[in-house]
Amino acid sequence: MSKPLIGVILGAVLGVIDGLTAWFTPAVRNELGGIVIGSTIKGIIAGIAIGFFAKKFQSLPIGIVFGVLVGALLAALVAIMQGGYYLEIILPGTLVGLIVGFATQKYGTTPAAAN
Amino acid sequence: MNWLSDEKVNRLRTVVSEPDFSATKYTFVKELGRGGMGAVYLAEDLELDRLVAIKVLNTPEITEDLRNRMVREAQIIARLEHPGIVPVHDVGTLADGRIFYAMKYVRGSRLDEYAAQGASLRDRLRKFQAVCDAVAFAHAHAVIHRDLKPQNIMIGSFGEVLVLDWGIAKIRDDPRASAAYQTMEGTVIGTRRYMSPEQARGEIDQLDERSDIYALGAVLYFLLNDQPKISKAAEAICSKAMASAKEDRYATASELSADTGRLLDAEPVSAYRENAFERVSRWVSKNRFLVLLVVAYLLMRIFLIFTSRR
Numbered sequence: 027m028s029k030p031l032i033g034v035i036l037g038a039v040l041g042v043i044d045g046l047t048a049w050f051t052p053a054v055r056n057e058l059g060g061i062v063i064g065s066t067i068k069g070i071i072a073g074i075a076i077g078f079f080a081k082k083f084q085s086l087p088i089g090i091v092f093g094v095l096v097g098a099l100l101a102a103l104v105a106i107m108q109g110g111y112y113l114e115i116i117l118p119g120t121l122v123g124l125i126v127g128f129a130t131q132k133y134g135t136t137p138a139a140a141n
Numbered sequence: 142m143n144w145l146s147d148e149k150v151n152r153l154r155t156v157v158s159e160p161d162f163s164a165t166k167y168t169f170v171k172e173l174g175r176g177g178m179g180a181v182y183l184a185e186d187l188e189l190d191r192l193v194a195i196k197v198l199n200t201p202e203i204t205e206d207l208r209n210r211m212v213r214e215a216q217i218i219a220r221l222e223h224p225g226i227v228p229v230h231d232v233g234t235l236a237d238g239r240i241f242y243a244m245k246y247v248r249g250s251r252l253d254e255y256a257a258q259g260a261s262l263r264d265r266l267r268k269f270q271a272v273c274d275a276v277a278f279a280h281a282h283a284v285i286h287r288d289l290k291p292q293n294i295m296i297g298s299f300g301e302v303l304v305l306d307w308g309i310a311k312i313r314d315d316p317r318a319s320a321a322y323q324t325m326e327g328t329v330i331g332t333r334r335y336m337s338p339e340q341a342r343g344e345i346d347q348l349d350e351r352s353d354i355y356a357l358g359a360v361l362y363f364l365l366n367d368q369p370k371i372s373k374a375a376e377a378i379c380s381k382a383m384a385s386a387k388e389d390r391y392a393t394a395s396e397l398s399a400d401t402g403r404l405l406d407a408e409p410v411s412a413y414r415e416n417a418f419e420r421v422s423r424w425v426s427k428n429r430f431l432v433l434l435v436v437a438y439l440l441m442r443i444f445l446i447f448t449s450r451r
Contacts, residue, residue: 040438043439043442044442047442047445047446050446050449051446051449111449113445114445114449117441117445118438118441118442118445121434121437121438121441122438124434125431125434125435125438128430128431128434129431132430132431
């Protein structure tokens, strides 16, 4: 499995979990569908970016740092658009980026270098 | 009358038993060990300025058959050019007529000594895999070792693995083999503890690569025996290699090496069928850090849910 694909799958799965936890916040429960879709898309975008980064640069520490930055940035944008729940959005989003950054560096195949 | 001291007598005995390398390019350094028919000495190659190990026939009576066996042994090893098989550099005759062959001198420890020094399980398995690869190479060239055991495996000072003592090795279906070279049916050869059942019964004609695989299984058992916790997969690999019936063992040393590699990589092995729980446990164990990250993420999520509800 390629690194970008691992990033997409993991980003999507964690994005869905992220979105579903919004059910525990009664104030936004009515918008759950949109939150899940938005969170999943956020996870997929993060996964693609981090996965392609891992395909280009094989370094676990740098991959993790990149994942954290991408996750935090995308989560921050979502939190700003929401106008609130900054901690509840940015912290999990950052951790998702860390997980995807780690997984794409550790697993998945890279294409052999051309001679 | 002056009596010689014990020390001087012992020294004279040593000098008398030293091989005479005067007709060769080697000089004697010291004796490394001796076995049933031969002794191995450390010598210096004066032309190439390096140390070598020299095996010399050391029986009271040296027959033509024994001389030919010695040369045959050197020829068998010489045809096996592999990093895991000790290379032969030279073969010749000493001034006293004894046949010798010179091989690489391996600085290091025997596998049993290496294990006694407290090597980790992973290191032992890596070394074992290297032994399997060397034996697989020999088998691919129709050579069966017939005396594999920890004492015949050296671990060099840089971690390299070398299989030694091909003294009773046999070339499978060798058309050049004559009665002088062949081991007679009914003869029990090898080391009992590492001997396959067919070898212990003296069924020389029944010996093939799988007899060596039995011995490899016994070596693996030796390496695992003093470990506090062995996985079922490792036990299964050992059991399969040491199956009483040849047909139930690994067909090749390469298969045994591959399964050992899978064990090292926390992959499922062919010798053991995992249940679902064991499969999940192995996956979790192999991906501990990722699982910890996901658990940390979920716990954090739960924490945020509870704090936001207050």
